[in-house]
Amino acid sequence: MLFKTGDTYSVYALCFAVLTIPAVLTIVFLLIAKKKFPNPEQFEPKPEKIEKFRMTPSFIIYIIAISLFAFGFIDFSLINTFNLDEYVGLSSDHHQSYSFFMFKNLFHKIRLDSSRIHIPLGTAPDLLKECFQYEEAIQRLGGIDFQILGIGSNGHIGFNEPGTHFNSVTQVVSLSQETIKANSCFFNNLEEVPKKAITMGIKTIMNTRKILLLVSGANKAEIIHRALSGPVSEDVPASVLQLHPNTTVIIDQSIMR
Numbered sequence: 001m002l003f004k005t006g007d008t009y010s011v012y013a014l015c016f017a018v019l020t021i022p023a024v025l026t027i028v029f030l031l032i033a034k035k036k037f038p039n040p041e042q043f044e045p046k047p048e049k050i051e052k053f054r055m056t057p058s059f060i061i062y063i064i065a066i067s068l069f070a071f072g073f074i075d076f077s078l079i080n081t082f083n084l085d086e087y088v089g090l091s092s093d094h095h096q097s098y099s100f101f102m103f104k105n106l107f108h109k110i111r112l113d114s115s116r117i118h119i120p121l122g123t124a125p126d127l128l129k130e131c132f133q134y135e136e137a138i139q140r141l142g143g144i145d146f147q148i149l150g151i152g153s154n155g156h157i158g159f160n161e162p163g164t165h166f167n168s169v170t171q172v173v174s175l176s177q178e179t180i181k182a183n184s185c186f187f188n189n190l191e192e193v194p195k196k197a198i199t200m201g202i203k204t205i206m207n208t209r210k211i212l213l214l215v216s217g218a219n220k221a222e223i224i225h226r227a228l229s230g231p232v233s234e235d236v237p238a239s240v241l242q243l244h245p246n247t248t249v250i251i252d253q254s255i256m257r
Contacts, residue, residue, distance in 0.1 A: 057214035057250070058148050062106045069110045076110045080141055082134075084149070084158045084205075086120040087194035088127065088172060096186055097122065120170070120198035127172045131198060135170040138200075144208040151215055154178045155223050155236035159199035162235050168201030202240055211247040213238075218254040 068074040083098055092099040099119045107117055118137055124130035138144060149157050154176060160168065161176045174196055175183075184190045205211070215224050227238035228249065241247050 056150065057216045057252075058150065059105065061148065061214075066106065066109045076112055079112070080116045081107075081112070081118060082138055082144060082200075083119040084147075085197050085199035086122045088122045088196035088198060089194050090122050092119070092121070092123075122194075122198060127198065131170040131172060134198070135201075135204065138170075138204065144204075146210045147205065147208040147212070149205070149211055149213045149241075151213065151220060151224060151227060151238045152179055153182055153219060153223055155227055155238045157202070157205060157238045157241070159197040160202050160205075160237045162237060164202055164234060164237055166206070166234060166240055167203050169204050170198065170200050173197055173199055202237060206240060206244055208244075209246060211241065211244055213241060213247060213249045215249065215255060216252045221255045224249075224251060224255060 065074070065076075069076060081102075083102060086098050087096070090097040094100060099122075102117075102119065106112075118134070120134050121130055151157060152161075154162055156162065156164075156176075156179065159173050159175060159179070161173060161179065164173070175194070180193045180195065181190065184193050187193050223236070223238070226236050228242065230236060230239060232239045232242050241249075
């Protein structure tokens with residue numbers, strides 16, 4: 001998830017707020033989230049109606065951002081957003097597309113004008129043209145100020161799989177079997193997982209002025225160690241972040257054990 005804004009203060013206000021929000025607000029909104037997403041044992045939805053939920057570190061930030069907006073602590077009206085990636089072949093209203101996820105869980109709730117929202121179109125008739133125009137839009141708005149990243153279990157950032165050139169820009173990529181398997185938990189079966197995606201390239205990511213890398217889960221311990229302490233190599237795409245001048249990494253305790 002990327003933020004571009006003409007108001008630099010808003011970006012740093014968001015960073016500050018995310019790191020310093022009072023515990024009481026966190027508790028309140030966790031209680032709201034618990035009410036919104038009840039215990040699965042309370043109902044038995046039909047399998048085809050199940051929408052699998054992404055409780056990721058970035059989603060927690062979205063909850064906090066929504067909270068701050070709701071209480072009037074922050075205004076997102078000057079922010080432009082660029083999503084990091086999108087599956088090829090999924091329409092924007094598909095319940096597992098990143099477009100659907102972002103509109104449902106963030107954009108609609110902070111009342112962001114649709115003209116400021118940029119997401120790759122995975123169903124574009126000309127995918128190469130879509131990539132070019134997406135990259136062009138980023139440059140036209142002056143680049144990315146602030147970017148939230150995760151890391152895949154094989155070291156990918158965005159959907160830039162091992163072996164991706166560090167000078168790559170927005171492009172269509174084939175997903176590795178490891179990534180397809182990891183993402184299958186959000187689909188009914190492995191066969192439903194898209195095999196390709198549009199993703200910002202590593203060069204595009206590295207041109208971001210400020211990066212926040214969020215890492216959660218004991219299964220990421222080995223790869224984050226390789227990314228942060230190993231050699232900078234295209235075999236571990238996230239290792240390139242060692243060369244970025246302004247990256248913050250937040251790691252949960254399960255990885256540190």
